[in-house]
Amino acid sequence: MLRFVAKRLALAIPTLWAVLTLVFVLVRIVPGDPTIVILGDQATPAAREALRQRLGLDQPLWSQYWDFMVQILHGDLGRSLVTNRPIVDDVWAVLPFTIELTVAALIIGVAMGVPLGVLAARKRDGFADWFARLFSLAGLSFPAFVSGILLLIAFAVQLRWFPVISTANATDPVERLRALVLPAFNLGLIMVAYVTRVTRSGMLKALGEDYIRTARAKGLPQRLIVWRHALRNVLIPIVTVIGLYLGVLIGNAVVTEIVFNRPGLGKLIVTALNQRDYALLQGLMVVSAFAIVVANILTDLTYGLVDPRVKTQ
Amino acid sequence: MSAAPITAASEALQVEGLTTSIRIAGHWFDAVRDVSFTVRQRETLALVGESGCGKSLTALSIMGLLPGAVGRVSKGRIVVDGVDMTAATEAKREAMRGDRIGMIFQEPMTSLNPVLPIGFQIAEGLMQHRGMSKDAARKRAVQLMELVRIPSAADRLDAYPHQFSGGMRQRVMIAMALACSPRVLIADEPTTALDVTIQAQVLALLADLQKQEGLAVLLITHNLGVVASVADRVMVMYGGDVVESAPMRAFFQAPTHPYSEALLAAMPRVDRASKLAPIPGQVPTLPDMPAGCRYQSRCPLRIAKCAERPPLTPLGGDPEHGVRCWVRAGA
Numbered sequence: 110m111l112r113f114v115a116k117r118l119a120l121a122i123p124t125l126w127a128v129l130t131l132v133f134v135l136v137r138i139v140p141g142d143p144t145i146v147i148l149g150d151q152a153t154p155a156a157r158e159a160l161r162q163r164l165g166l167d168q169p170l171w172s173q174y175w176d177f178m179v180q181i182l183h184g185d186l187g188r189s190l191v192t193n194r195p196i197v198d199d200v201w202a203v204l205p206f207t208i209e210l211t212v213a214a215l216i217i218g219v220a221m222g223v224p225l226g227v228l229a230a231r232k233r234d235g236f237a238d239w240f241a242r243l244f245s246l247a248g249l250s251f252p253a254f255v256s257g258i259l260l261l262i263a264f265a266v267q268l269r270w271f272p273v274i275s276t277a278n279a280t281d282p283v284e285r286l287r288a289l290v291l292p293a294f295n296l297g298l299i300m301v302a303y304v305t306r307v308t309r310s311g312m313l314k315a316l317g318e319d320y321i322r323t324a325r326a327k328g329l330p331q332r333l334i335v336w337r338h339a340l341r342n343v344l345i346p347i348v349t350v351i352g353l354y355l356g357v358l359i360g361n362a363v364v365t366e367i368v369f370n371r372p373g374l375g376k377l378i379v380t381a382l383n384q385r386d387y388a389l390l391q392g393l394m395v396v397s398a399f400a401i402v403v404a405n406i407l408t409d410l411t412y413g414l415v416d417p418r419v420k421t422q
Numbered sequence: 423m424s425a426a427p428i429t430a431a432s433e434a435l436q437v438e439g440l441t442t443s444i445r446i447a448g449h450w451f452d453a454v455r456d457v458s459f460t461v462r463q464r465e466t467l468a469l470v471g472e473s474g475c476g477k478s479l480t481a482l483s484i485m486g487l488l489p490g491a492v493g494r495v496s497k498g499r500i501v502v503d504g505v506d507m508t509a510a511t512e513a514k515r516e517a518m519r520g521d522r523i524g525m526i527f528q529e530p531m532t533s534l535n536p537v538l539p540i541g542f543q544i545a546e547g548l549m550q551h552r553g554m555s556k557d558a559a560r561k562r563a564v565q566l567m568e569l570v571r572i573p574s575a576a577d578r579l580d581a582y583p584h585q586f587s588g589g590m591r592q593r594v595m596i597a598m599a600l601a602c603s604p605r606v607l608i609a610d611e612p613t614t615a616l617d618v619t620i621q622a623q624v625l626a627l628l629a630d631l632q633k634q635e636g637l638a639v640l641l642i643t644h645n646l647g648v649v650a651s652v653a654d655r656v657m658v659m660y661g662g663d664v665v666e667s668a669p670m671r672a673f674f675q676a677p678t679h680p681y682s683e684a685l686l687a688a689m690p691r692v693d694r695a696s697k698l699a700p701i702p703g704q705v706p707t708l709p710d711m712p713a714g715c716r717y718q719s720r721c722p723l724r725i726a727k728c729a730e731r732p733p734l735t736p737l738g739g740d741p742e743h744g745v746r747c748w749v750r751a752g753a
Contacts, residue, residue: 319532328520
């Protein structure tokens, strides 16, 4: 198992390098002179030249690339063009909120999606199946900003169970959890939909396999056949789907944060876009790329746990 | 069907007038018709026939493993170790399966759960039926793996199916089926998917275990070579009917039903130079089955009376040797 973990981690290094290079290139091929964007078109050539020097844009490209890589390796994402604060500090301040939201959504997705999918497969074409299919179709068809607003109207404005605005500085853990429920559910809805679908189809397939017949011939009760013998095999496609849609989840987290006015990377990205803070945007791209790479490593490691054929190959 | 009370005695498995129906396009057809037999302790009964003749359906009916929506036992009685399975509740059948009656399947490559360790899959039945602790069941699993001659059993307890060859997997299946020392073992084509040398090993192993454990074995196969080497009695099925039932020697010396003859003629033999004689035509599908004798559409001996269903008639003097044929039974 240790060797398997080491191998996966080693494989992540070239991926990260490629992603960082891509971010570097993308930011540099965006049309327009950044000094004009920052200083406005009335700025004197001398002022623009000074800024260019300060940003290191007068250096040759390979030297900029080298500096960029070295900086990131030191955990430095540069400074914001607008506030001049270190970007790392801004990111660290809001990252826990985004992680909290994403993890909560993931838990909701698995905790609701798996049982719903299993139930649907067992009562195929019955009421539970019909409900699960409708529910997952709804989860897939509603964009996060629409479902978010509907949730807000129903549970925050009408029923007043949860706060409308998820305040940033909720130091009281109960308040913080209350503020998390609606956004997490909104984000989790998509995950529930994906997980329900893959669990349902996976279970339908697994329950027809020869090893299920063997388990029945062994005289195991239905409960063990379904939850142990069949579901253990379906965990493999479930993990695959979760891994694939983690990227989608992170993207939707941004939308959800904005709808619910939650602090997080989403709000930071919108701020950066509004203020044309290219340095901050570049930093945020690095952070999200890093998050997706980490999510993929975790997915790969989870494979090793749910599928014995992976780690012994 | 006799109404006499069934006593356990040495009869480990009794099947009386079993009729199993399957559903095709919304209609139910009898895929197994009025099949009766008993298997005693230490005895091997071979069930022989082409694909689709009802062998496996008979086995699944006995195990109570018919897929509910498309298959059902519509008539008859199945008694395993004195317990009437047809009258039992599903919970009772569950308790019997894997405990008093075990089954091994044709496909060792797909019949083991790929994500659970071998040792656990063997131990599972013991924990379920015997209430054994995890540790005790694991210890017993090692013994069982040694019993089926899996080398370095203790080290391979936590190995997964993909780390085993086909022959080794079939040994694991046998260990699993025998875990709770059942009285009856159903082996559905246990060696068909294996290499010839491995086939011989697995058959020898089964024969040894049968002696040790006093098992009653119902062996399902289409391989007459296998039948000749391990069976005590033979039952030939065609289109869901038992067409001939005989002690093994009598069957090979004097196959009587035209279908049995044809089966033997279609088997390659080194001591015979003649060409193989394939049976002309195919088994009709269930909706197209002729009324009366089901073999009549392929039978060279067909007479007018074959439009009626012949009974399984004992042949001159031997109550053990029966044949379902108007011509051969001399009617």
